[in-house]
Amino acid sequence: MKLAVEKRRATWVLIAPALAILLALNLFPIVYALYISAHYWMLARPQPPRFVALSNYKELFFDERFRNAVLVSLKFVALAVGIELLLGFGLAFVFNARLRGIATLRKLTLLPSLVMPLVVGLVWFYMFNENFGIVNWIWVMLGGTRVPFLTQGTLALLSIVATDVWQWTPFVMLVFYAALQALPEYVYEAARIDGLSGAQIFFRVTLPLLRPAILIVLIIRAVDALRSLELVFMMTKGGPAGDTEVLPWYLYTTGFLSLDLGYAAAMAVLMLALVTVLSQLFVRQLESREAAS
Amino acid sequence: MTVALIRNKELGPGSPAAWPIGTLRYLVAAIFTGFCLFPFYVIVTTALKTETAIFAWPPVWNFKPTLQSFYNALFVFGGRSAVFYLINSMVISVVSTFLAVVLGAMAAYAFARFSFAGKGHLAFWILSTRFAPPVAFIVPIYLMVQKVGLLDSHIALILIYTAMNLSLVIWILRGFFAEIPIEIEEAALVDGYSRLQIFWRVAVPLVRPGIVSTAILSAIFSWNEFLYAMVLTQSRAATLPVYLAGFSNSMGLAWGEYMAVGTMAVLPILVFTFAVQKHLVRGLTFGAVK
Numbered sequence: 001m002k003l004a005v006e007k008r009r010a011t012w013v014l015i016a017p018a019l020a021i022l023l024a025l026n027l028f029p030i031v032y033a034l035y036i037s038a039h040y041w042m043l044a045r046p047q048p049p050r051f052v053a054l055s056n057y058k059e060l061f062f063d064e065r066f067r068n069a070v071l072v073s074l075k076f077v078a079l080a081v082g083i084e085l086l087l088g089f090g091l092a093f094v095f096n097a098r099l100r101g102i103a104t105l106r107k108l109t110l111l112p113s114l115v116m117p118l119v120v121g122l123v124w125f126y127m128f129n130e131n132f133g134i135v136n137w138i139w140v141m142l143g144g145t146r147v148p149f150l151t152q153g154t155l156a157l158l159s160i161v162a163t164d165v166w167q168w169t170p171f172v173m174l175v176f177y178a179a180l181q182a183l184p185e186y187v188y189e190a191a192r193i194d195g196l197s198g199a200q201i202f203f204r205v206t207l208p209l210l211r212p213a214i215l216i217v218l219i220i221r222a223v224d225a226l227r228s229l230e231l232v233f234m235m236t237k238g239g240p241a242g243d244t245e246v247l248p249w250y251l252y253t254t255g256f257l258s259l260d261l262g263y264a265a266a267m268a269v270l271m272l273a274l275v276t277v278l279s280q281l282f283v284r285q286l287e288s289r290e291a292a293s
Numbered sequence: 294m295t296v297a298l299i300r301n302k303e304l305g306p307g308s309p310a311a312w313p314i315g316t317l318r319y320l321v322a323a324i325f326t327g328f329c330l331f332p333f334y335v336i337v338t339t340a341l342k343t344e345t346a347i348f349a350w351p352p353v354w355n356f357k358p359t360l361q362s363f364y365n366a367l368f369v370f371g372g373r374s375a376v377f378y379l380i381n382s383m384v385i386s387v388v389s390t391f392l393a394v395v396l397g398a399m400a401a402y403a404f405a406r407f408s409f410a411g412k413g414h415l416a417f418w419i420l421s422t423r424f425a426p427p428v429a430f431i432v433p434i435y436l437m438v439q440k441v442g443l444l445d446s447h448i449a450l451i452l453i454y455t456a457m458n459l460s461l462v463i464w465i466l467r468g469f470f471a472e473i474p475i476e477i478e479e480a481a482l483v484d485g486y487s488r489l490q491i492f493w494r495v496a497v498p499l500v501r502p503g504i505v506s507t508a509i510l511s512a513i514f515s516w517n518e519f520l521y522a523m524v525l526t527q528s529r530a531a532t533l534p535v536y537l538a539g540f541s542n543s544m545g546l547a548w549g550e551y552m553a554v555g556t557m558a559v560l561p562i563l564v565f566t567f568a569v570q571k572h573l574v575r576g577l578t579f580g581a582v583k
C-alpha cells in the first residue's frame with residue numbers, strides 16, 4: 001500500500017514539469033490562437049482588440065492572396081517531397097551493398113540534414129545568382145545562356161524546391177536504407193524458393209515491407225516542408241509577384257509586417273488543423289507498431 | 294545464375310558486388326555524395342575569398358585564402374559583432390538542451406516504467422507536439438511573451454526551445470529506458486532505494502549514450518531555430534540566425550562576412566552530426582525506423 005502511494009507520487013513528480021511546459025507552450029497557444037482569430041487585433045495599436053466572430057475566416061475565404069499561398073505551398077510540398085522520396089528510394093538501393101568505402105560515402109551524405117536552414121538558403125542564394133552564381137556558370141559551360149533562377153516565376157519556385165531536395169534527399173535515403181537493412185533475409189530465400197522473378201520479389205515482397213517506412217518519411221517530410229519558411233525568407237521573400245509566397249511566409253508577413261494578428265491567427269488555426277490531421281496519421285502508424293511489438 | 298545473383302543483390306539486403314553493377318554503384322554514390330558536399334565547399338571558400346574573387350565571373354577556383362571576412366564579421370562589421378550573437382546562441386542552446394534533457398528524461402522514465410491512467414494518450418499527444426509548426430504558434434506566443442514582459446530575453450527562447458525539444462527527448466529516451474533489464478531496478482528496490490533514487494542513481498547512468506545523442510540533437514535544433522528568435526528577440530538575446538537574417542539588409546554585398554558567420558554556424562553542427570550518426574535516423578523518425 002505504501003509502495004503504491006510512493007509509485008504514484010514518483011510518477012507525478014517525474015512527469016509534471018515536462019507536462020507543465022508543454023501545456024503552457026503548446027496546448028495553451030492553440031486555444032489562445034483560436035481566441036485571437038475571433039478578433040480584429042492589430043499589433044502596436046492603442047485600441048483594444050474587437051470581437052468579430054468568424055469574419056477573419058470569411059475574409060480568408062475570399063482572399064486571392066491566401067488562395068495563392070495555399071496553392072504555392074501545395075505545389076512546393078508536392079514537388080519537393082515527391083522528388084525527395086523518389087530519389088531517396090532509388091539511392092537507398094544504390095547504397096545498400098557490401099562494397100568497400102560505400103559506407104563512408106553514406107555517412108558523408110548525412111551532413112546536409114542538420115545544417116541551419118538559413119545557411120542553406122544563403123549558400124544556394126549565392127549559387128543561384130544570375131551574375132556570378134556557380135549554377136549559372138555550369139549552365140553556361142553546358143552551352144546555355146544565363147538564367148534568372150530566382151527572379152522568374154516558375155523557376156524561382158523550382159530553385160527553392162531544388163534547394164530543399166539538396167537538404168532532405170539524404171535523410172530520406174538514410175531512412176529507406178535503414179529500413180532495407182532491417183528486412184529479414186529469410187523472406188527473400190522463401191521468395192526465391194517459390195520461384196519469384198526479380199520484379200515480382202520487388203513488387204510483392206520489398207515494396208509491401210517498406211510501406212510503413214514510406215508512410216513515416218512521407219508524413220515527416222510533408223509536415224516539415226509545409227511549415228518551413230527559411231529558404232523563402234533567404235532566397236526570394238515570396239517574390240516574384242507572389243510566385244514563391246508559401247503559406248508560412250504569407251502568415252508571417254501578415255502578422256509581423258502588416259501587424260494584423262487576428263487575420264494571421266485565423267491562418268494559423270487552419271494550418272494547425274491540417275498539420276493535426278497529418279500528425280494523427282503519423283501517430284496511428286506508430287501506435288499500430290507498438291501494438292504489434 | 295549470375296543474373297539471379299545480381300537481381301538478388303538489387304532487391305535483398307546487401308550482398309557482395311558484381312561487375313559492372315558495383316562500378317555503377319560507386320559512380321552514382323560518389324556523384325550523389327559530391328552533390329551533398331559541394332555547398333559546404335562553397336560556404337567555406339566564399340568566406341575565405343577576397344571581395345573581387347567573390348563576384349568574379351567565371352568563378353575563381355585558385356585563390357589566396359584570406360581571413361579578412363572572418364575578422365570583419367567578428368570584430369568590425371556593422372555596430373554589433375557576431376561574437377555577441379554566437380554567445381547568445383551558445384547560452385540559449387546549452388541551457389534549453391539541459392532543461393529538455395533533464396525534464397524529458399524524468400518523464401521518459403515514468404512512461405517506460407510506470408503504468409497510469411491515460412498513459413498511452415498522453416505519450417501520443419506529446420509525440421504530436423513534434424509536428425507543431427512554429428509559424429502557426431508565433432502569433433499567440435508573441436502576445437504571451439509580450440504580456441509577461443519577456444520580449445528580447447534569453448529565458449523566453451530557452452523555455453520555447455525546451456518545449457520544442459521535449460517530444461524528441463521523451464520519445465527517444467523512453468525507448469532507451471525500456472531496454473534496461475527490469476531486474477536491475479528491482480534489486481535496487483529491495484536494497485531500499487526509493488523510486489526517484491532508482492531513476493537518478495541506477496537508470497540514468499545506464500542510458501548515458503542515449504542521453505548524449507538526444508542532447509546533441511536538441512542542441513542542434515535550438516541552435517538552428519530561426520522564426521521564434523527572429524520575432525521574439527531584437528538585440529539583447531538575438532541569436533546567430535537573427536544575425537544571418539540581416540543579410541537581406543546588406544544589399545546583397547557582404548557575402549564574405551555572412552559566409553564567414555555561416556561557416557561558424559555550420560562547422561560545429563557537422564562535427565556533432567558525425568557524433569550522433571548512429572542514432573540520427575532513429576532520432577529524426579522518433580524511433581519509428583531504427
